[in-house]
Amino acid sequence: MIRFLIKGILRDKNRSLLPVVIVSIGVLLTVFLSGYIRGVMGDMIDLTARFQTGHLKVMSKAYADNQDQMPNDLALVDLSRLLQELKQDNPKYDWKPRIHFGGLVDVPGPGGETRSQGPGTGLAFDLLSPGSSEIDRLNIQNSLVRGALPATPGEALLSEDFAQKLGVQPGETITFFGSTMNGAMAFRNFTVSGTVKFGSAAMDRGTLIADLGDAQDMLDMDNSAGEIVGYHNAGAYEDEDARSLAAHFNKNHADGDEFEPVMQTLGQQNNMGAMLQYTDHMAAIFVGIFVFAMSLVLWNTGLLGGLRRYQEFGIRLALGESKGAIYRSLFTEAVIIGLLGSIAGTTFGVLFCFLLQKYGIDISSVMQDSSMMYPNRLRARMSLDLFVIGFIPGLFSMVLGNLLAGIGIYKRETAQLFKELEV
Amino acid sequence: MNSDYVISLRNVAKHYPIGDGRFTALQDINLDFSQGEFSGLVGPSGSGKTTLLNIIGSLDSPSEGTASVLGKNIATLSHKESAQLRNREIGFIFQVYNLLPVYTVFENVEFALLLQNRSEAERKKAVMDALEWVGLTHLADKKPSKLSGGEGQRVAIARAMVKRPSIVLADEPSANLDARNTHGILQTMKDLNRELKTTFLFSTHDEKVMQYLERIIHLDDGRIAQDEIVHAQSTPT
Structure with missing residues (x-):
């Protein structure tokens, strides 16, 4: 039929x-x-997870409340102890400190006078350690347009669009002006080792990427960082696991101080939930x-x-x-x-x-x-x-x-x- | 009720509700049909011919009285039992041949046997036998759209006969046929009636069909006006 x-x-x-x-x-x-x-x-x-939120992010409570302003004066201190604790208690996550900062990028001419300048957003992370997981995570190698990755302290990357706008070539020197975590003026020369393009207008418009050590040095943030981001070793975000871990961490560190570390999941940041x-x-x-x-x-x-x-x-x-x-x-x-x-x-x-x-x-x-x-x-x-x-x-x-x-x-x-x- | 009759109707009436009242389509119908009869219900439109065929064909049930077909009381049959009765014992022939247009002649005739879950070999033999009865084996692979009116009605006869039913109900089977084809299909049905002892019951007002009938029941306003035994001519003209 x-x-x-x-x-x-x-x-x-x-x-x-x-x-x-x-x-x-x-x-x-x-x-x-x-x-x-x-x-x-x-x-x-x-x-967003790779560049901003991580799967989990640890910040000071005050920094978390104002993180849109990149308030490094509210950054985490005693970084090495906190990192040690996170790595020990939560080994299934890769924990990495980062610093976000803002300022002015100045390109000096042959006589030292300003040739061009523009506002820039800085991102500092572990660039120089051999086999740094951050380079893969942020796809830096594949995002290189010109030049090479920083190999020594004092080298930095510029986003390609920003570099073109400033007229900077790899190998040239730029000066970054900003403020330290204590409110003092900060400036430092960087050699542009290369340019990158991430495929995101927000990142490509005006980003300077530097090694964490250089940024700590420049911003007076010794043993400090704006945030510690954690990424699940499996690669994918596990909301339930992240929530449970964050709740446990926050319960253990709740001491009523505005500088107490707080942990937020990807879903709890930037309306990502x-x-x-x-x-x-x-x-x-x-x-x-x-x-x-x-x-x-x-x-x-x-x-x-x-x-x-x-x-x-x-x-x-x-x-x-x-x-x-x-x-x-x-x-x-x-x-x-x-x-x-x-x-x-x-x-x-x-x-x-x-x-x-x-x-x-x-x-x-x-x-x-x-x-x-x-x-x-x-x-x-x-x-x-x-x-x-x-x-x-x-x-x-x-x-x-x-x-x-x-x-x-x-x-x-x-x-x-x-x-x-x-x- | 005499069990020798294949169809037995006692005081059958059929009413349809209309508004607050009712319309009576059939009343006081008392008829018996023996096996092998070649009979017809004759009357004008609205006289109740089709309603009576529907009741005998277990498509409808009487409002009053008893309609018994092959010993089964139509009013007490479930939908499934009614379908089984039609499937095994009753063949229908319609005025428009109602062949399924997407299927071939063979498949149209085969359909009734598919419902009986017969094997493919059994079906093939039965279908070819049925097509041979009506002289259409050479058209087995044709679609209905390629057939003439007479050929279409012959296929319909083959479809009704293929399962070798006890009763064939034919509702105005000559309505769309010319005289030559009408005589042709009536002669075919008459031959099958003689050969297989199948009971044929027609609904008609066609004089050419009436020439073949052995018994004519005249209906008028839902009542039996006359029930006459006639001697059909062996080769009517």
Whole structure:
């Protein structure tokens, strides 16, 4: 009987083609948009975690309250003891101190007079230790546009856009002016060893990257750092684990002092919690929307198809098929069509995701003035669940649409249906 | 009720609710049909012919009285039992042949056997036998759209007969056929009636069909106006 139904579906294009096309489009959109949102949001979260929030971040309570202002006067002190404690108590995280600072970057001419200058944002981390995990984490090597990584103290990197704006070449000297953690004036010469481009307008606009030791020296932050960021050794953010660890840490260090260290998770910083939830629920939201929308369309398609097939149902009733059997055959047809549409939609959806993951869409021109940590190239993200996620709306909406349409047939009295069929 | 009859109707009435009142489609119907009868219900439109065929075909049940088909009381059958009765014992022939357009002639005839879960070999033999009865084995692979009116109705007869039912109900089977085709399909049904002892019951107002009937029941306003035994001509003109 199933073979008989499949023959009918394949031969009757009106019965199969339109529903298959509708299901395919819906599944394609579900799969593609899920991969797209996951890619874009994932990249944004990942970028933010790598450069700003870490999976976990330890700061002084006062620094945490004002971290947008990079208040190094409120930085963590007794850094080595705190680092030792973190590494000892939480070995599954890689703990790294960082300093964010702001100031003026000045480029001297041959006579020492200012050739060009501009405001810059500084980021200092462990650049010089052999095999520093920070270089990989921040993708510094791959982000190099010109020159090389700093190899000795006193060398720094400039973002490529900033370097071009200032007219600085690798090997030239720049002077950084800022203020120490005690409020005194700070300045220091750096040799630009190279330029980098991170693919984020916020980072590429005006960043100076220096070794942590140089920044501590320049800003009078001996054995101090603005923050200590922690990254799970597995690479991925584990919200539950991070929350538990942060709660435990904060409980142990709560002494009522404004300089007490506090630990915040990625989700507790920069509204990233909402972003994480949004990303997690996006696939479910898409599936829900498409199940609802496609069910309405397929319900109508099913009704029209059902009306068109009244004659067939009448003949089948007369030949001795029960209404229940006809209803079940509608269900079987819906499953077959839903599967065909889901397979086609998933194939194209995954293909488009793959292409968008590989090539991406360049949005750097619209992100020039953005201060968000947002990638310049939108990319989808492939994952195994994309291969199955489309089958939920594909099958469910087709079956639901057909069963709703079939209820009319099932509820009618056989004779009345037979009469309506005009057989 | 005499169990020798394949169809037995006692005081059958059928009412349909209309507003606060009701419309009576059939009343005081008392009929018996023996195996192998070649009979017809004759009357104008609205006389109750189709309603009576629907009750005998277990598509509907009487409002009053008892309709017994092959010993089964139609009113007490469940939907599933009604479907089984139609599936195994009753064949339908319609005025528009109602073949499934996406299936071939073979598949249209085969469908009734699929519902009986018969094996592929059994189905193939039964379908080809049925097509041979109606002289259409050469059109087995054709779609209904490629058939003439007479050929389409012959396929419908083959579909009704393939499961070798006890009863065939034919509702205005000649309505869309010319005289030559009408005589052709009636002769085919008559031959099958003789060969297989199948009971045929027609609903018609076509004089050409009436020439073949052995018994004519005239219906008027839902009542039996006349029930006459006639001697059908062996080769009506």
